[in-house]
């Protein structure tokens with residue numbers, strides 16, 4: 047019985063050297079986390095560090111980087127991948143406000159509903175493995191692509207008991223309004239009466255599902271995908287499940303659920319009779335003679351299921367392609383073509399094929415040229431790999447075997463990078479390491495499943511080609527692999543000749559082969575595909591879903607001729623090998639996995655190992671037994687061992703000196719290629735002068751090899767810390783030196799500006815009684831232009847708007863709209879200036895001006911005893927808060943005089959005594975500064 051503790055600490059991530067361990071605490075079970083909603087989730091510093099490191103290494107070395115998430119199903123890989131992606135956009139992509147982010151977030155939301163389903167271990171399990179490729183040019187994010195490894199097709203027609211079909215079906219049933227339901231012929235249907243949903247768990251949270259459906263619909267709109275096209279196909283898939291064929295009295299099969307058949311035909315834009323014929327008849331090619339036959343009920347039901355699977359997975363592939371297509375490359379809005387495949391690295395060809403059917407030849411050429419340019423303009427990428435986690439459902443099907451092969455392959459990739467390469471390179475360069483690197487190699491299991499001739503998948507292909515049975519297949523593999531420790535030989539209880547069990551790296555899984563052969567063949571007959579030819583089908587989207595097949599079918603001859611096509615869109619341009627498809631489902635999956643590995647081996651990997659805290663999806667519960675099992679499977683202890691006392695890192699001598707040379711005195715380094723090893727030793731000697739205190743078995747060891755210097759994790763971290771310190775100190779020194787130099791250079795200007803401000807303040811402080819408190823004469827008043835322009839004064843003291851002023855609110859509103867201003871919060875009115883402008887000079891206050899006319903015209907009326915007379919010289923001390931007025935100090939009182947009443951005297955002249963002979967301030971000096 048496993049010990050259960052409550053997770054009460056918040057640190058869910060830790061590092062084992064450069065490898066990150068992340069625990070899923072299930073704080074928020076089944077949360078609807080989307081890429082957009084990651085903005086509200088705080089990001090762990092360790093995740094941020096991984097992204098920063100990947101971006102830095104990509105920018106410094108130009109190598110592609112791959113962040114590889116692994117762990118069992120439900121360990122939080124998808125959750126982490128979204129957080130990483132958000133951080134990647136924050137570091138290199140302009141943040142979440144960019145169009146690229148919004149586009150990607152919409153694509154994730156759409157794909158999450160279409161590609162996730164409830165399984166026994168994870169209610170949000172991704173059934174689409176994803177590799178998100180973020181292309182980077184000059185250190186900046188350039189374009190994102192989602193590569194999908196869509197696999198779990200059987201779920202569309204038969205989810206396992208206690209599991210569910212794809213989320214989108216439940217969301218659609220909850221979220222469609224009455225009108226839409228009527229248009230899609232879905233009135234009165236629910237998970238309880240739809241056969242494809244009935245197989246599994248039919249419980250649903252309608253409110254949550256409806257809300258998610260609305261978000262999904264909005265995101266389809268962002269991607270420019272016509273909502274109605276997609277939901278028509280999805281509704282057709284659901285209703286197809288309720289069409290049942292039974293053997294009739296004569297040769298013909300009979301249909302139960304004719305209403306549904308008619309509804310499906312209507313949704314797919316084909317005549318019902320044509321669809322019925324497509325599902326129930328087969329054309330055979332007998333030595334050039336085309337013969338039609340009628341299928342029995344069983345065969346017809348299988349064809350119906352094939353159609354449902356084909357419609358679903360082709361729709362998903364088309365949406366992925368659409369999400370990946372660049373708008374500027376001229377992709378068409380409102381039309382979705384499926385005439386090509388979603389292959390891992392043939393996007394450019396895909397796009398050009400796509401164009402060839404839509405835009406004609408010229409369009410195709412220019413599209414191909416543009417795509418080529420894009421491909422070559424791409425410097426590198428930072429990829430985030432969120433592949434399927436290990437699963438052990440009961441009963442496991444062919445899809446689960448592929449999923450577990452994928453998990454094994456990722457585990458092998460980790461082993462090779464972390465353990466094997468370390469052991470082998472030490473051996474090659476004669477390094478003796480005290481620590482025995484001990485790990486479980488899972489190559490035998492991978493060989494068992496996927497070796498070229500005798501692997502379980504190859505033998506399945508062979509069994510398909512001889513039209514064998516599940517029983518014969520199991521018997522053959524047991525004989526072939528009788529000595530394998532990974533394939534169990536003992537008889538399983540209860541005995542069933544169709545069952546076999548494999549011991550995977552993460553646990554034992556029993557596989558039921560009943561549907562292995564049919565699932566692997568993965569074929570749909572041409573009689574059915576031809577129904578969607580444009581002459582009989584008026585629903586363009588459905589025709590596009592089978593575009594490539596229809597093209598092949600109608601290229602030379604018209605109509606079905608006994609061919610079979612793959613249900614899933616394939617990565618092969620060559621569709622047929624005789625009458626059969628060129629590949630099977632597992633071959634195709636294998637090819638994609640190979641392509642992915644080819645991409646990954648060229649990239650610098652960053653590993654994130656995910657662990658789920660319990661198997662019951664309970665928030666904050668830590669199940670020690672479950673965690674220990676995962677830690678063992680992920681070989682965490684072996685990794686800790688290697689990091690603590692082995693040599694997990696190696697660097698070329700030159701690379702080492704380039705990175706750490708600042709740690710040794712410059713004069714002691716030889717800085718030439720032949721002496722690189724000596725330089726390495728000097729650097730390491732200096733670095734170890736003050737060794738840090740280390741815990742337990744962590745060592746600070748290093749060893750020189752033939753071409754590389756080998757480092758323990760302890761010394762790597764120490765070197766990195768010292769490097770960061772030296773760089774920080776150097777940056778501080780550089781900044782301080784530059785700031786000092788810059789300040790000294792500007793010192794003269796700063797002093798002058800300071801003096802001007804001082805003088806302006808002093809002159810303005812002449813009090814009302816006319817007593818001068820300061821008289822500062824500025825020597826640079828009429829500066830000849832060598833002085834730097836004084837900085838404009840900060841905006842302050844803006845007078846409040848005059849309530850008596852008449853404003854036309856309509857004009858104000860129009861102006862605000864024109865300039866994009868917010869009428870509720872208008873921009874501040876510019877402040878009164880502390881100077882006036884004449885020609886190209888600024889004239890500071892106080893100024894002398896001559897009255898052009900008497901002011902006020904009637905002094906008695908405004909309560910004033912005297913009047914400023916025409917021709918009189920007055921002292922203006924500043925701008926008034928009343929618009930268009932200046933403040934004139936006259937006989938100790940301040941008057942607000944409209945500026946039109948006065949004329950500016952540029953020359954500095956004494957202000958004569960007023961006519962009343964009152965006390966007049968000493969002549970002020972106007973300060974003119976060239977602009």
Ligand SMILES: Nc1ncnc2c1ncn2[C@@H]1O[C@H](COP(=O)(O)OP(=O)(O)OP(=O)(O)O)[C@@H](O)[C@H]1O
Nearest residue numbers: 070073076077119120121122123124125171172435
């Ligand atoms: N750090 C976390 N905090 C809160 N909830 C989390 C965290 N990580 C994962 N979860 C939740 O746990 C559940 C399983 O996570 P997720 O689907 O990411 O696992 P997975 O490893 O991708 O599984 P699969 O391989 O089946 O797709 C989800 O509901 C997710 O929201």
